[in-house]
Amino acid sequence: MGQPHDLGNIIDAHPFFDGIDAELRTLLVGCAANERFEPGEFLLREGKAADKFFLIRGGTVAVEVDVPGKKPIILETMGEGEVLGWSWMVAPFMATFDARATVAVRALSFDGKCLRKKMAADPALGYAVMSRFVPVMAHRLQQTRMQLLDLYGVDAEGGKKKKKGKGD
Amino acid sequence: MSAHAKDPMLPRPFRVEKVKRELSDTFTMELVPAEGGGFSFAAGQFNMLYVFGIGEVPISISGDPGEHERLVHTTRAVGKVSGALDALKVGDVIGVRGPYGIPWPVEAAFGRDLVFVAGGVGLAPLRPAIYQAMANRERFGKVMVLYGARTPEDILFKKEIERWRGRFDMDVAVTVDRATGKWGGNVGVVTNLVAKGGFDPQNTTAFVCGPEVMMRYAAQALEKKGVGRGSIFVSMERNMKCGVGLCGHCQWGTHFVCKDGPVFRYDSIADLFSIREL
Structure with a gap:
């Protein structure tokens, strides 16, 4: 685990907490830890306690679903500058997917229980955290909808005669 | 001026020189002018490809605009005409009209x-x-x-x-x-x-x-x-x-x-x- 001032600098350097008030940042530092994951190591496991979220500082994480007897299905990959995990905010605080490091990953982790407690006690912190998570959640929802559209499938592209090699 | 240049509705015969399967439903054809000569186009333009007796379909050109000897088209077989294009063999001849359209402003x-x-x-x-x-x-x-x-x-x-x-x-x-x-x-x-x-x-x-x-x-x-x-x-x-x-x-x-x-x-x-x- 890094020193508090180091963690503060890391928080400052990560786009997720851009513009956060210094006082609130100090509260965040108290719940933060610097972590490293080797390739193949899991940051979150489906059905297990979602007791953390992560600001990814380097490397790539695959969010995936385990399929018995087969390779897992990867839903999304995330990298530097992105935030992983919001189940720590939603009861019963269980991870809904696996998150696996596909290469070595450096991340700042935040203890969900610690942060929930501080957010409940300090609405300004709660607002600062929530107002950063909601756009991420909205973006993920939009991304998921776009994936559901299956844009590159024949059905999605069909219907009219096309040019560019996609049509009649 | 050739008859093809004068009449934009008159196809020019091109011979299939090479066919490459790209994906399960997508293929690339290389075409050469059956009557000789070259072919110039700008990136982003398309041709009307005519499979004789089947029909015509607009397909963008996917080759190098710096290459004038052959014409390259990549397309997906999803309909009657593109399916017929997919069935073409090396040596077959199709009609080509074009190039048409506004290109990418490179x-x-x-x-x-x-x-x-x-x-x-x-x-x-x-x-x-x-x-x-x-x-x-x-x-x-x-x-x-x-x-x-x-x-x-x-x-x-x-x-x-x-x-x-x-x-x-x-x-x-x-x-x-x-x-x-x-x-x-x-x-x-x-x-x-x-x-x-x-x-x-x-x-x-x-x-x-x-x-x-x-x-x-x-x-x-x-x-x-x-x-x-x-x-x-x-x-x-x-x-x-x-x-x-x-x-x-x-x-x-x-x-x-x-x-x-x-x-x-x-x-x-x-x-x-x-x-x-x-």
Whole structure:
């Protein structure tokens, strides 16, 4: 685990907490830890306690679903500058997917229980955290909808005669 | 002046010289003029390909605009005519009318970062512009290719993308909508690659090609990064028949896609994207 001032600098350097008030940042530092994951190591496991979220500082994480007897299905990959995990905010605080490091990953982790407690006690912190998570959640929802559209499938592209090699 | 040049409705015979299977339903044909001579086109233009006795279909050119000896088309077999094209063998002859349409404004982007955003088979109409950019590499700032496909198995021009990736003067990122654990690359929509940036939005020209919905979202993502609407270009698709703006089949609002497009500056058509009846 890094020193508090180091963690503060890391928080400052990560786009997720851009513009956060210094006082609130100090509260965040108290719940933060610097972590490293080797390739193949899991940051979150489906059905297990979602007791953390992560600001990814380097490397790539695959969010995936385990399929018995087969390779897992990867839903999304995330990298530097992105935030992983919001189940720590939603009861019963269980991870809904696996998150696996596909290469070595450096991340700042935040203890969900610690942060929930501080957010409940300090609405300004709660607002600062929530107002950063909601756009991420909205973006993920939009991304998921776009994936559901299956844009590159024949059905999605069909219907009219096309040019560019996609049509009649 | 040849009869073909005088009459835009008169097809010119081309012989199939090579056929390459790209994906399960997508193939590339190399054509050479059956009566000799060459063929010039600009990146982004299309031809009307005529399978005798079956019909004609507009297909963008996917080859190198610097290559005049042969004509390259990449297409997906999804209908009667494209299915007939797929069934052609080396030595068969088809009719070709063209090239038609407004091309990608590659030269107008000299001095700027150039970002290609492609989805699915939409990489094919962008490839000529990518070739042109590579041939004039020193005249651009950054050159980026951002490509989204359905699955790793659906990545078009895979080997070529790997070669582009190996260049030190070009940034190439690929993402797929879905994958299994065998895939070590990005998973997510192509707009995520746009959001990651890496280009100077104020000095970027973006060429976008793919399904219309994907282009809409990609243009929005580029705008969100700060790229102006006047610097974004999209390649549109509509039902075409004549290819020269006479028949009206491809009318899109006040535009004919065959003649005023297929490449449009986004600020000239952005409003049309939201009109469902079009």
